[in-house]
Amino acid sequence: MELIWFAFFAVLLAGYFALEGFDLGVGLLLPVLGRTAGDRDRMVAGIAPFVLAGEVWLVAVAGTLFGAYPMLEGEVLFGLYPLVVAMLLSWIVRDAGLWFRRRIGGARWRGFWDLMITLGSLGLSFGWGVALHAAATGFGSSLLHPLGLLLGLVVTLLFAFHGWIFLGWRLPGFAGAARSGRALLLSAALAALPAIGVLAGGMGYLLDHSAPPATLNVLSLMVLPFAPIMLGAQLWVWRTFRPGKDADRIPSFF
Amino acid sequence: MDVLELARLQFAVTGSLHFLFVVLTLGLAPLVAIMHTRWARSGRPLDERMTRFWGQIYVINYAMGIVTGLVMEFQFGLSWSGLSHYAGDVFGAPLAMETLVAFFLESTFLGLWIFGWGRLPKYAHLACIWLVAATAYASAFYIMVANSFLQNPAGAVVAGDRLELADFGALLTNKTLVFSFPHVLGAGLFTGAMVLVGASAYQLRRRTGEVEFFTRSMRMGVVTAAIGIFLTVGFGYAQFGGIQEGKFDGDVAAAVPLAIMMEGGNLLSLFVLLFMLPLVAVLHRWRRTQLVLIALTPLPFVLAILGWLARELGRQPWMIWERLTVADAMTPGLTSGMVTASLVGFVLVLGLLAVVDYVLIARVIRRGPRDLDLGATAEQRSPALTY
Numbered sequence: 001m002e003l004i005w006f007a008f009f010a011v012l013l014a015g016y017f018a019l020e021g022f023d024l025g026v027g028l029l030l031p032v033l034g035r036t037a038g039d040r041d042r043m044v045a046g047i048a049p050f051v052l053a054g055e056v057w058l059v060a061v062a063g064t065l066f067g068a069y070p071m072l073e074g075e076v077l078f079g080l081y082p083l084v085v086a087m088l089l090s091w092i093v094r095d096a097g098l099w100f101r102r103r104i105g106g107a108r109w110r111g112f113w114d115l116m117i118t119l120g121s122l123g124l125s126f127g128w129g130v131a132l133h134a135a136a137t138g139f140g141s142s143l144l145h146p147l148g149l150l151l152g153l154v155v156t157l158l159f160a161f162h163g164w165i166f167l168g169w170r171l172p173g174f175a176g177a178a179r180s181g182r183a184l185l186l187s188a189a190l191a192a193l194p195a196i197g198v199l200a201g202g203m204g205y206l207l208d209h210s211a212p213p214a215t216l217n218v219l220s221l222m223v224l225p226f227a228p229i230m231l232g233a234q235l236w237v238w239r240t241f242r243p244g245k246d247a248d249r250i251p252s253f254f
Numbered sequence: 255m256d257v258l259e260l261a262r263l264q265f266a267v268t269g270s271l272h273f274l275f276v277v278l279t280l281g282l283a284p285l286v287a288i289m290h291t292r293w294a295r296s297g298r299p300l301d302e303r304m305t306r307f308w309g310q311i312y313v314i315n316y317a318m319g320i321v322t323g324l325v326m327e328f329q330f331g332l333s334w335s336g337l338s339h340y341a342g343d344v345f346g347a348p349l350a351m352e353t354l355v356a357f358f359l360e361s362t363f364l365g366l367w368i369f370g371w372g373r374l375p376k377y378a379h380l381a382c383i384w385l386v387a388a389t390a391y392a393s394a395f396y397i398m399v400a401n402s403f404l405q406n407p408a409g410a411v412v413a414g415d416r417l418e419l420a421d422f423g424a425l426l427t428n429k430t431l432v433f434s435f436p437h438v439l440g441a442g443l444f445t446g447a448m449v450l451v452g453a454s455a456y457q458l459r460r461r462t463g464e465v466e467f468f469t470r471s472m473r474m475g476v477v478t479a480a481i482g483i484f485l486t487v488g489f490g491y492a493q494f495g496g497i498q499e500g501k502f503d504g505d506v507a508a509a510v511p512l513a514i515m516m517e518g519g520n521l522l523s524l525f526v527l528l529f530m531l532p533l534v535a536v537l538h539r540w541r542r543t544q545l546v547l548i549a550l551t552p553l554p555f556v557l558a559i560l561g562w563l564a565r566e567l568g569r570q571p572w573m574i575w576e577r578l579t580v581a582d583a584m585t586p587g588l589t590s591g592m593v594t595a596s597l598v599g600f601v602l603v604l605g606l607l608a609v610v611d612y613v614l615i616a617r618v619i620r621r622g623p624r625d626l627d628l629g630a631t632a633e634q635r636s637p638a639l640t641y
Contacts, residue, residue, distance in 0.1 A: 052365030056358045062327050067350025070342020074335020078585050081332060085596040088328055089603055092321040096607050099317035102627060103614045215343040218422045219350060226355045233362040240370055253313070253368050253627050 001220065002210040005068040010199045012064060014192040016057035021191035023047045023054050025163020027094060027121025028156065030114055033175045037107060040114050045252030046170045049241040051098060053234055067219050072209050079139035080131055087127040094120025098254045122156065129155035132198045155194055162191040170243050258581055260593040261333040268329065270559050271604055272322035277558045279319050280394055280439060281446020282312040283387040285478060294380045300467060307623035311615055313368060318611045325600055327353060336583035341417040341574055344410045345403055348425065352396035360389035371629040395435060402431035406498060407574050417577065429496030433489045440485030445554040447482050450475030452551030453619040455544035464622050469538040480531045483523045490519065498575055501568045512564035518557050
């Protein structure tokens, strides 16, 4: 049972990196590839249908942390206190940027929220690198440890690369070559690699700190029947918004 | 203020902000789903415009519900890790259900509903908004299960220095849950309905020409408000049957909001059931009354927050009633500096965003059902196509 919940947790965290990584990456690339307001609109519209279905993976990670690893939840989050607060604020302004940018017409309004999307994406991407380093070292080292900062840079670059490949898949010809679904899958795996590495290293520790069997049994009984529905809903999103299918008729809300 | 008070203040402020948006989400979700159902069945442009207009207000409001909710979820680990250490094996289960299943599905289906406009088959698109409403209710249910466990730790036994889950069924049939959950749903419906009424009154009073649109919206709002307030007040009083012994005795901080909420709820229910409901057929013409209806719009929000203050302040000094105090639940090592810095950050950012969000909602209401972003087709708005 502990193993099932570890697998569940690992899939959620790796899934977050793979599925939200490109959203953050496109946010990072907004000032780089989106020279004109129209370009930025197209980039945001490209990720728009995937954002809501992507960020929920992290909400689920935190929920699993609480449910399946209650003894670790406080340790992890409190151990990273300033980082978690900074990442939450980044997440908030990134989301606000997406929801608000098109609600009022002016160029300055939209420019401001586009900047918020980029800064928020940067805070989250970089923060993940630092957080993974801290987790790998047992939350003992400083959050400003050079290796952690380096990993922050690596994750940021990986997400930007993943976002770039995503744009090639979803908006062929917009930024470089058109990319196949296989290329996107590959860049997703690459983006998830740092998370998978830390999960593999921390597997024993996580298994030892699982909630007692009674709790895990209840959680399994409650959650696992919904797993196919959750997976189905995600697949539905990807099927519905794949490139091609009378795509140019659909404007973006974001 | 010492660190404990600061941490409590942080939870109270962010929690109240969160519920301001959640209460409207809970009320509007089923109403928008009903409008969408009418549109799917009749195909009438009026039904489509109602779905898009109220749907746009719903989703702008939902955005703030998400971002304030994120802060709530992570705050448990930041400030209150004593709770997960002591009772995580019990409290974690409903919280995991909410975040892992209910919210996960709600957000996924909402994305499909918003961006699937014109792309999904008609009834698949309709199914999305009903799934959004159903999962929103499921979310509310599991949060209330978790909260009710704090009020009355049913289904758990003390094992050593921790609580252990003994009976999950008892968690779901908690006496502090069975009436508070429908009470919250009723309050949501009432709040959403009063927004329909207030916004429609504003548009009708200004004679914007959308008479049929807002007459229908107002009628739907009045009828729903009557159902909502009936449920809220009924299940509100019913809760006293299952309340913890002595919860409000000599506790001024909790008794005052409780008294104001009950008095306000009673007066509002009289106004809705004895005035608005019988006069539903003529309200759209009574311009002076419309001023009153507009002025009433914020009241359900205020009462909802007062209700939470009463429930949560009444629980003090317990985090888990007669098991764990709030002071013991606080993360060891938390300092005033840490909480102050994060409190300022969260309150500043979320407060500003909340103001912006309400301005944007007010703007949609003022402009009425034209140039809506939600469900716009490419011809209506040329740039920013998705591919």
